[in-house]
Amino acid sequence: MAGAILENLSGRKLLVLVSILIISQIICFLIGGLIAPNPSSADIALASKCFDAGNYTDKWFYPRGQGKCHLLTQDDMKQTHLANQIVFAFQLPLPRDNLILDYSRWQQNLIGVLQFDIEYHKESEMAEKTTVTIDAKLAYRDKGDKDTDWKYYASSREQRTLECTIKEKKEGYYYSCSIVPIFELGSLHHDYYLLDLRLPVDDNTNMNSGLGQIVDIWLVAINQNGGFTKVWLSLKTIFFPVIVGIMVWFWNRVHQLNRPPALLEQMLLFLGCSLTVLNLPLEYLTLAFDMPYMSLIGDIRQGVFYASLLSFWLVFAGEHLMENEDHNTLRAYWKHLSAVVIGCISLFVFDVCERGVQLSNPFYSIWVTSVGTNLALTFIIMAGISAGIYFLFLSYMIWKVFNNISTKRASLPSMSGARRLHYEGVIYRFKFLMLATLLCAAMTVVGFILGQVSEGRWKWDEDIELEYTSAFFSGVYGMWNIYIFALIVLYSPSHKQWPQDGMEQHISTLNQQSMNEEIEFSRLPTEPSEISSLTSFARKTAMD
Incomplete structure (x- = not known):
């Protein structure tokens, strides 16, 4: 039975991979804290x-x-x-x-x-x-x-x-x-x-x-600061080919399967593409050409990435709730995704109203009138509140996923030893990944709010004393790349199959009841859109 690499990778190899990713994350924080100066x-x-x-x-x-x-x-x-x-x-x-x-x-x-x-x-x-x-x-x-x-x-x-x-x-x-x-x-x-x-x-x-x-x-x-720009572009230059390479490898493995790509795989590809656009070091062009529109382009790139990341988290959690029969289409998530799209479009319109006009008149500011200031503050405050609400809603969805999987675990004691150990390992790995997702979401929301306050505090003239460090910004940026890299690797289709000879020897040592259970398990119908045995297990027990 093939599934995702997350389920079939050996414990030793998974430990090595996770250790490398954690070390890379620490390096990103250290680069920002020890090498880069203050962002501005x-x-x-x-x-x-x-x-x-x-x-x-x-x-x-x-x-x-x-x-x-x-x-x-x-x-x-x-x-x-x-x-x-x-x-x-x-x-x-x-x-x-x-x-x-x-x-x-x-x-x-x-x-x-x-x-x-x-x-x-x-x-x-x-x-x-x-x-x-x-x-x-x-x-x-x-x-x-x-x-x-x-x-x-x-x-x-x-x-x-x-x-x-x-x-x-x-x-x-x-x-x-x-x-x-x-x-x-x-x-x-x-x-x-x-x-x-x-x-x-x-x-x-x-x-x-x-x-x-x-x-x-x-x-x-x-x-x-120029030193911060050099460190930031160095990170982009390193991450850009890495993410492009892992995406090509991922999509090649998906197309080797005898089924169409699943929704989660499509969302992973979309997320990887938006990160690639964000990683593209276009800022090098500003060293040779006058590009006053680069700030607007940067805001658009970051907005597209935020939209894809927030949408992916909703689908990622929703795909493991197994509450909808039509789980492999975006129709099941249209309410959640529409809220993300509306929020991003609102911020885009607000950004164009200021940065777009500044391309022809750098003295223009939406903050100069009472109406403009109130409108701008409303956008920023609502964006911050929406980010907080989104995080709470995502936390609620992940909590429901944990409860759902815990309920399904009640059927594990009735399984054979091999089958039970397989699913227990998958569940522990999945819970660890969901906790990492929650941490990444929290850091992203905090970074978004601090970024808005950092940009706006000179404009709305509030006495806000916050310490912004390069370590935080470079650490969060590195976290996005490392987290998405890990998702693409761990949720890539595994080509590992259960060895038939070993399975026959294992079955021969079991009693008749256990053998019948293994035979029944091997004949379970698997939907062609599923990419992991965890979803297969949860959906089967949900039907039972």
Whole structure:
């Protein structure tokens, strides 16, 4: 009788395989913890106040290098008539230890948020919520260019909502204001960037009339660390050919059987394909080409993988419940899978609404209005709640599987010794695999929630202090590959058959009752779609 490798692999070989997989998982955690730096870093830059004597809208103002702008003093800033002639300039990256630094394409992306320092004055008291109008221009230049050779990247007039509070209204005290997202670049293709901001004042339209006395503007520039990108791409480069090779081996073994592929085998292939797409190290192309859409592509790839992984777990648990007669089709799981698909589509639409628009306008953000912020927070909170509910539901399904199999084990004492030992070994192995599935699901849900919080906390301005480590991200990513690799191997069709000579000798030593039971067992009809003797055993006892 042939089944899955999980059932027919010897205990020694299975121990060696599991040991190798566990060691690989530990290595993934150690690589992230000992080799990779933090996934992202934040640099804080103070705006240089440049004086624009002629209000030249096409001129670039920068604080360092040949042709730098005329810098204003703090006393100059107090002259309100200069408001339309002040340009807040940020030249990135900042020099360090008198060394001129440049961005690396390994750093992948760049996000900018603003922090305003506003001094309280009785004659210019601010409201708790103030609409700020910002004229923003972004430029770039590369190594070898002249200091004056700034090239246009993007510009836009944006409105942001600034929320400011003050504990004690006294002259010289500062407001505590919320951060303001200003831009997001999906690629970091150039060496140097320049951000010029203006806060235009128009008495006729009351534009920026309620801002108060702005002392300074800070820019927090967040980018992915190049060292983390190198480690991440190294993992992708290693896992990509391994998963492709094991998929080819798996599907070749399936097609050697005299039956069509079972639903679980098809789901394993789909899961392996989505992981292969995720593993494909497309990020190498960003080292040669400017690909601002790479962040959107990365989100889509990860979304497809999440959808396939969540769907597979539902089918994997459902196939071992044996409650539906039509167990080998997706029709039995349409309710479960539709919920996963709707959730993933919702997140995809939300992502396109922001990252898609940012391809043409990097200053756009869905978080800039109250409606957009509430909508975005609703999506993220609902996604987190849905992930938690999904995990609870999957845990419930796995609990039902354990109960179902425990009920079926009641028939084991009536079997012969060989048959009973066979099924007991299969059940123990299956329970271990289901517990590993539950652990993988828990880590995936936690990683998803932390990823959403990590990305959004700079945008919704909540004081959330969480330690994100490279070890966790690389460990979870390695866990996905190792777990799916193990599933494909262990649920591949086994070509091992029970030896007929040995079986005849075993049967001859049994009494007549036991011999009749073995003969009956060998003649049990097996559905051509089943891939393991565990499902055959459970379904037979369910019919009995």
